[in-house]
Amino acid sequence: MTRAWVVALTAAAAVPAGGLVPRPLAAQDSTAIDRGVRIGILYRPGVRPGMVVLPGGASTLDSVRAIIARDLDYSDRFELITLPAGDSIRVATAPPPPPAGARGAASAAKTTAGSAGHAGAAATGLNYPLYQALGADFAVAIATPTPDTTVVTVHDVAAGGVRREFRAHVPPLRDPGFRLAVHHVADRILEATLGVAGTAATRVLVVLDGKVYSMDQDATDFALVSAGDRAALSPAWGPDGRRFAYMEFWQGHGRLIVQDVGTGKRSPVATSGQALDFTPAFSPDGKTIAFSRATDEGTDIYTVNYRENCCLQRLTVGRFSDNLSPTYSPDGRRIAFVSTRAGAPQIYVMAADGTDQQLFAPFDYGVTGSSYAPDWSPDGQSVAFHREVGGTYQVFVLDVRTRGVRQLTSLGRNEDPTWAPDSRHMAFVSDRAGFRQIWIVDVETGRIRALVPHSGARLPAWSPRLPETAASTP
Amino acid sequence: MKRFEMLVLGGLAAVTVAAACGGGAKPTPPAPQTANVDSAAQAERARQDSLERARQDSLRRAQEEAARLAAQRTADSLAAIGRSADAVKALLATMIHFDFDKANVKSEEASILDQKVAILQANPNLKIRITGNCDERGSDEYNLALGNRRAIAAKQYLVSHGVDAGRIETASNGKEKPIDGGHTEEAWAKNRNDQTDIAAGGDSLKQP
Numbered sequence: 001m002t003r004a005w006v007v008a009l010t011a012a013a014a015v016p017a018g019g020l021v022p023r024p025l026a027a028q029d030s031t032a033i034d035r036g037v038r039i040g041i042l043y044r045p046g047v048r049p050g051m052v053v054l055p056g057g058a059s060t061l062d063s064v065r066a067i068i069a070r071d072l073d074y075s076d077r078f079e080l081i082t083l084p085a086g087d088s089i090r091v092a093t094a095p096p097p098p099p100a101g102a103r104g105a106a107s108a109a110k111t112t113a114g115s116a117g118h119a120g121a122a123a124t125g126l127n128y129p130l131y132q133a134l135g136a137d138f139a140v141a142i143a144t145p146t147p148d149t150t151v152v153t154v155h156d157v158a159a160g161g162v163r164r165e166f167r168a169h170v171p172p173l174r175d176p177g178f179r180l181a182v183h184h185v186a187d188r189i190l191e192a193t194l195g196v197a198g199t200a201a202t203r204v205l206v207v208l209d210g211k212v213y214s215m216d217q218d219a220t221d222f223a224l225v226s227a228g229d230r231a232a233l234s235p236a237w238g239p240d241g242r243r244f245a246y247m248e249f250w251q252g253h254g255r256l257i258v259q260d261v262g263t264g265k266r267s268p269v270a271t272s273g274q275a276l277d278f279t280p281a282f283s284p285d286g287k288t289i290a291f292s293r294a295t296d297e298g299t300d301i302y303t304v305n306y307r308e309n310c311c312l313q314r315l316t317v318g319r320f321s322d323n324l325s326p327t328y329s330p331d332g333r334r335i336a337f338v339s340t341r342a343g344a345p346q347i348y349v350m351a352a353d354g355t356d357q358q359l360f361a362p363f364d365y366g367v368t369g370s371s372y373a374p375d376w377s378p379d380g381q382s383v384a385f386h387r388e389v390g391g392t393y394q395v396f397v398l399d400v401r402t403r404g405v406r407q408l409t410s411l412g413r414n415e416d417p418t419w420a421p422d423s424r425h426m427a428f429v430s431d432r433a434g435f436r437q438i439w440i441v442d443v444e445t446g447r448i449r450a451l452v453p454h455s456g457a458r459l460p461a462w463s464p465r466l467p468e469t470a471a472s473t474p
Numbered sequence: 475m476k477r478f479e480m481l482v483l484g485g486l487a488a489v490t491v492a493a494a495c496g497g498g499a500k501p502t503p504p505a506p507q508t509a510n511v512d513s514a515a516q517a518e519r520a521r522q523d524s525l526e527r528a529r530q531d532s533l534r535r536a537q538e539e540a541a542r543l544a545a546q547r548t549a550d551s552l553a554a555i556g557r558s559a560d561a562v563k564a565l566l567a568t569m570i571h572f573d574f575d576k577a578n579v580k581s582e583e584a585s586i587l588d589q590k591v592a593i594l595q596a597n598p599n600l601k602i603r604i605t606g607n608c609d610e611r612g613s614d615e616y617n618l619a620l621g622n623r624r625a626i627a628a629k630q631y632l633v634s635h636g637v638d639a640g641r642i643e644t645a646s647n648g649k650e651k652p653i654d655g656g657h658t659e660e661a662w663a664k665n666r667n668d669q670t671d672i673a674a675g676g677d678s679l680k681q682p
Contacts, residue, residue, distance in 0.1 A: 207614075210650060231650060233614065233615070233618075233648075233650070234614075234615055249647075249650075252603060252605075252643065252645045253645065254618070276618060276622055276645065276646055278615060278618050279615050292615075292618075292619065294618060294619055294622035294646060295622075296626050296629065296639075296644060297626075298619070298622070298623060298626070299618075299619040299622060299623075320623075320626075322616075322619040322620075322622075322623065324615065324616065324618075324619050325615055325616070338616065340619075345616060370575075370616075372613040372615070372616050373613060373615060373616075386613070393613070415613060415614075416613070416614065458614060459614055459615070
């Protein structure tokens with residue numbers, strides 16, 4: 001039956017061609033390509049470098065190793081290799097040859113016998129053929145010659161030598177800065193191996209039960225950050241990672257709060273609070289906040305210099321249509337936003353001063369579903385948003401240059417995407433596991449993980465790379 | 475008892491007539507009366523006194539009754555006023571509902587807003603706040619804008635029917651405060667609404 005149909009179609013297609021030249025049967029596919037839409041996550045199977053984080057050291061070091069190994073795994077850039085039997089592998093390391101570097105010997109002397117092999121190896125080399133046989137391209141050894149100094153040795157297994165060795169200050173386990181310091185070490189390893197900047201030292205803000213919470217990108221250090229007695233929504237990070245903003249329900253209105261990460265100090269934006277102000281977004285220079293203001297005339301986008309509480313400027317005049325959810329391009333020159341000017345909400349773009357407003361993500365009037373919540377990627381190339389498809393929401397990515405649109409998710413309801421600073425990972429809300437929570441997808445590989453098991457977490461905001469709070473390089 | 479009274483009255487009347495007829499030339503002075511006449515007069519006085527007392531008693535009772543009735547009437551009417559104020563508040567709080575992702579006032583719900591117009595006109599000091607709400611299906615942030623549009627749709631209706639715009643505040647909860655936490659079409663329909671609260675002047679509301 002099917003076969004007959006295909007044959008008939010081929011014949012029909014061949015007739016207008018007027019010859020034996022076979023016509024493509026992929027009409028549907030080419031239509032999809034023309035519209036720039038692809039369904040489903042695009043998997044690109046490829047060979048990722050193997051990475052092994054070598055065992056050894058004290059118990060604190062175990063948690064340091066565990067955090068670093070997880071960070072490297074979550075970078076989605078390595079095949080993490082689990083050693084079948086850590087200690088036996090360690091025993092199998094090559095004995096240090098006599099001309100060991102003085103520095104390696106000195107650090108080895110201070111450590112336990114177990115880690116001495118690695119510290120020595122830092123200068124002398126591992127049993128590289130063994131690790132190569134295990135599939136490792138890189139091996140990382142971590143040692144703590146003194147309590148507050150961590151020495152990291154990155155081996156290039158394929159080249160058979162030490163690629164880089166660096167020292168980092170990691171405070172004690174119970175220190176509030178401990179985890180962030182370890183995440184910074186993980187990012188330096190990524191930089192040392194692949195030469196790319198990581199996202200380990202980042203945090204994600206989410207809304208849970210109407211409050212804003214903060215957590216590391218590996219879901220640890222989960223903490224309430226907004227006021228415990230007021231409902232808050234729409235957290236957004238400042239470009240330097242030292243402050244964030246959110247909207248707070250206040251006296252029947254909505255006002256914007258800017259909060260300092262270090263001190264926790266909350267400062268209301270003075271020009272807000274007279275109406276319903278929401279969806280704040282920092283400009284990349286950190287001077288301006290763009291936001292939505294709902295009034296008797298509908299919702300429009302405004303900007304304000306929040307530091308001096310001045311220079312309130314109205315960017316859109318919707319005349320009873322809604323304009324909301326601004327997001328800046330990383331060069332600060334453009335703002336993508338949601339507008340209902342054509343009826344259903346869709347993604348538009350304008351210059352940062354409100355001029356040159358135009359459609360951004362193309363849509364078929366009356367066919368394409370409503371689109372919401374744009375987030376401009378830090379590399380400037382993409383705008384993620386969610387769009388109604390078949391009665392639910394899916395995450396899409398708009399290519400800024402070609403204005404092609406690609407569907408990224410298809411399982412369950414998926415919404416409110418936020419880019420990681422590497423423009424490769426993205427957090428979003430999904431109910432694919434039966435309840436709404438935050439998921440993270442690597443858009444390169446399609447690998448996906450639940451960020452946090454808190455049911456009902458939503459409106460995620462992924463931080464930029466966070467500054468190191470303490471000096472980490474001696 | 476009744477019969478006895480009649481006999482006594484008849485006897486007294488006969489005595490009086492006899493006295494009047496007997497002293498035809500000169501009026502009989504009241505002082506030199508016979509013992510019989512005296513006792514009759516005393517009886518008459520006693521009778522008059524008792525009648526008077528009875529009259530006063532009944533008068534007093536009537537006054538008390540009137541006062542009681544008046545108090546009852548006052549209480550009743552106060553209760554009625556209270557009842558009508560409650561009724562007005564209930565009318566004022568009646569929600570209007572919307573279709574999914576829509577903010578237009580449905581024609582079948584306009585009468586609910588007409589009642590609010592009448593209440594606002596009957597109570598010139600009354601100010602209200604209209605808050606728009608949305609169901610859980612829409613996008614979180616967009617729903618703040620949608621709820622706002624639902625609130626201003628009702629406000630525009632009231633203003634177009636003669637209510638001063640300054641008496642109506644608007645607000646939006648988006649989908650943050652559902653009145654029904656369910657995940658059914660029925661719950662969603664309930665949660666797509668405008669709620670009306672008294673912002674000021676809500677004491678002793680008059681019925682329109």
